[in-house]
Amino acid sequence: MPVKLEIDGIFWSAGVFPLLRGISLTVERGEIMVIGGRSGCGKSILLEICAGLKRPERGRIVWDDIDIATMSRNELLTARQRIGYVFQQYALIANYSIFENIALPLRSRGDLAEKEIDVRVHTVMEEVALFNVEKHFPESLSNGQLRAAALARALVTDPEMLFLDEPVSGLDPQTASGIRAVLHARQRRRERTIVTICHDLYLWASRPHRVAVLEGGKLVEPEENHAFRQMVEARR
């Protein structure tokens, strides 16, 4: 069952500079939420806070009516098995092969036979169009392949909620549209909750249920955002 995400009054500062100033948002079960904004405005920090990787200075993060700030470390580690996360820098384990990287979240659960793991890894690698690289190490892959591998690792457990930090940035249009198609298919087929950061909101404009722009430490509706309006105008 997909997860409902609520964050309420989140504050976070980078040193003395307040980056997030009382952010609240709700992403309903099975929704796609796209967050845009200028570079350095705190989008990645917000996503990490939503996934429980960073603790906010103030505010609550609630997954399905449970405030994750009240969870113990072990409870949080268990709860995180319900989510998938794609980092902007891919964050693949450097001394693991691509196959081992993608299999890692499955192995960490300890309830699957190696044969089943093998089938699931190959299925998800096909889904993201990652071929003949399973024995390669991350340093020998291109940016597009690394991003696909990171996405495969996030999708392999079929998580109930997906956090994606710029999943298509720096990719050629064909690969980017392939990755977007994979995500939309997942969302449609299994009603997964997806929170994604994307500079180019227009690319998602026809599909997401909700779009918000982070500006001045607050989330604003895209219509209120000058840059977004200009971008849409330019595309027309």
Next chain:
Amino acid sequence: MKYATMRIISGAGERTLATITEVRSIAALFLHALHGCFRPSRALSASFFAQISRQILYTGVEAMGLVGIIAFFCGVTIVLQSMTTMPQFGVTEYFGNILVVAVVREMGPFFTSLVVIGRSGAALAAHIGTMRVNKEIDALEVMGIDPVHFVVVPALAGMTLSMICLNCYFDMIAIVGGLVIANVTVQVPFGIFLGKVLDALSWIDIVLSSSKGLVFGAVIAVVSCWYGMAVNNIRAVPQAAIRAVVGSMTVTIILNIVATVGFYAR
């Protein structure tokens, strides 16, 4: 003047508090990792043993050349010094005891730990620091994997095992070095030399030497991992390596003194 004094006192106080916090945090990491050593995650057992093997390769096997050279020359130097100095005091038959006391009890564990700190402690801190910067540690957390179980436990187990084995290897090579130089310079037969060394060697020496190896290995692993884990940006990676070396050396020297004093005070 009064202001300057206050600043010195407050600075010293802050440093002391920071050191206490650091030591407590390192101790907590050690306990967490120790718990993980005895209850390794079944799910990660395949990668766990692969990582321990990798750690033993880097820390133990690849250090054998350097440790061997240092050990050989240690043995040579001690026997040469003993053979030239001891006759002046009228004692010539105790070079076996000198070799055991100097090498097995003291130099073996200490020199081995210095080699491991310089080679592997710094590398481990830099490796984990880089993993932090590349968000690999965050990726583990987000997959529901405890980074301490994944990164620190294999390092702790691998480094401790390597230290114990390297320590034994150092002792053996040093004795061989002493044996060779004694045979070459004053034609002491191998059998007699070895007999004297074995007579001087007791179980307590072996237990003390192995215990030091075990403790030093654990200290180097945990201190290095802690400094690596504390990295938060790319500029902090080389600093983490330096701090891991300094921290491990400091703790190792203190523990070595405590162990030696404790041994002779009993």
